[in-house]
Amino acid sequence: MRITLTVNGEDHTVDVRGAESLLHMLREDLALPGSKNACEHGECGSCSVVLDGELVCACLVMAADAAGSTVRTVEGYADGDTLHPVQQALLDAGGVQCGFCTPGFVVAAAELFDENPAPTADELREALAGNVCRCTGYGAILRGLESLAAGTAGSVS
Amino acid sequence: MDCEHPHDLDTALAALADDPEATVLAGGTDVMVDLSFGHPHPSHVIALRRVAELTEWERGRIGAGVTYRRLERGPAGALAQASRTVGSPQIRNAGTIGGNVATASPAGDTLPVIAACDAAIEVASRDGGVRLVPWSEFFVGVKRTSLRPGELVTAVVFPEEMPARHEFGKIGMRNAMVISMVSACVTRAADGATAVALGSVAPTPLRATMAEAMISARPDPDEAALAEFARLVSDEVRPITDHRGTEAYRRHASGVLARRLLERCLDGGGR
Numbered sequence: 001m002r003i004t005l006t007v008n009g010e011d012h013t014v015d016v017r018g019a020e021s022l023l024h025m026l027r028e029d030l031a032l033p034g035s036k037n038a039c040e041h042g043e044c045g046s047c048s049v050v051l052d053g054e055l056v057c058a059c060l061v062m063a064a065d066a067a068g069s070t071v072r073t074v075e076g077y078a079d080g081d082t083l084h085p086v087q088q089a090l091l092d093a094g095g096v097q098c099g100f101c102t103p104g105f106v107v108a109a110a111e112l113f114d115e116n117p118a119p120t121a122d123e124l125r126e127a128l129a130g131n132v133c134r135c136t137g138y139g140a141i142l143r144g145l146e147s148l149a150a151g152t153a154g155s156v157s
Numbered sequence: 158m159d160c161e162h163p164h165d166l167d168t169a170l171a172a173l174a175d176d177p178e179a180t181v182l183a184g185g186t187d188v189m190v191d192l193s194f195g196h197p198h199p200s201h202v203i204a205l206r207r208v209a210e211l212t213e214w215e216r217g218r219i220g221a222g223v224t225y226r227r228l229e230r231g232p233a234g235a236l237a238q239a240s241r242t243v244g245s246p247q248i249r250n251a252g253t254i255g256g257n258v259a260t261a262s263p264a265g266d267t268l269p270v271i272a273a274c275d276a277a278i279e280v281a282s283r284d285g286g287v288r289l290v291p292w293s294e295f296f297v298g299v300k301r302t303s304l305r306p307g308e309l310v311t312a313v314v315f316p317e318e319m320p321a322r323h324e325f326g327k328i329g330m331r332n333a334m335v336i337s338m339v340s341a342c343v344t345r346a347a348d349g350a351t352a353v354a355l356g357s358v359a360p361t362p363l364r365a366t367m368a369e370a371m372i373s374a375r376p377d378p379d380e381a382a383l384a385e386f387a388r389l390v391s392d393e394v395r396p397i398t399d400h401r402g403t404e405a406y407r408r409h410a411s412g413v414l415a416r417r418l419l420e421r422c423l424d425g426g427g428r
Contacts (some may be wrong), residue, residue: 002158018203040193041194045245053247054226056247056251057248059189060247060248060251061185064202065160108246126246128335129332129334130246130247131245140333
């Protein structure tokens, strides 16, 4: 089945394979491997993308159901060499260990900050509850994002 | 595979009437997990995300396509509380109340609220029109409903008048991303009439009717009455032992949870 959709501002026409997921299509057909494939049942958040304005797990979206939709993946956040503030905050705080979960955290956190530029510590934790870091590096991730929320990102030593 | 994307309810019902075996796709949070676990890929999918009528929400009538995210931001109370405990923001942005009832998992988080409030499930088909099915007739077993071929869940309909207090709670391994071991909703009206419904402790949501009758007759229950309420709830549930918890734990936790929720209802103020 052939569908068209817009990903990170670009229009694409793709032949969807059966009931494959949007995640699979992004990675295999559109050469966008930033969204990671891990649990494939919505538990880990490493495939987080924004579908028609809503943060979702791309592994739980049937690609055929994304026909006509607008998708933003982690590749759509930096502006050239200029990182998105969430990406910069994670970099400054060392909020990256193996890096596998990082794209999901970037997308989920960017969506939170888009809606709520100054989340409290509790709001950050609840908004990121669906993103799992296998290295358990939550401390640095949260410190970076708390600095961003406090307007002090970049001043982390 | 063919995937249809109807934009209105009549078109969706016509597609389902033409192929009652088609896979109905709402938020995808159950269907896609089943596929990942090796279920056979469907040959025909009817995707409901774009059906405008299903996302309508007017007072007690909640369209099947209303997401947990919208419910958690809706009027405060048990339904918002239950919706906030579903999965993660990613899951709550996709999953819908219609999907929750149509999947009919014993652990469905909105099911105890639906049962305690005596809500009904509105279903529709091209050839059979609209039916309003009481929750107790809709859920018939583990992931089994009384939906007829060609029928679609179109809404969940709560009573016009809700009880004065309604509280939801669930027990699991962590606060987020958890499938409940026990879930419960307790409602209490101004005259003391109390309902208690539990999830994950029977094939379908269950009302603890003996506990309800006992506590409804106590306008101002004392410690002995609260303890008796918990004991009756623990007696009435029918849990099993599985990988999430044992039968004995679930039985004990049911009484504890129901009593706590009742105490919240009795407090009157928030928490």
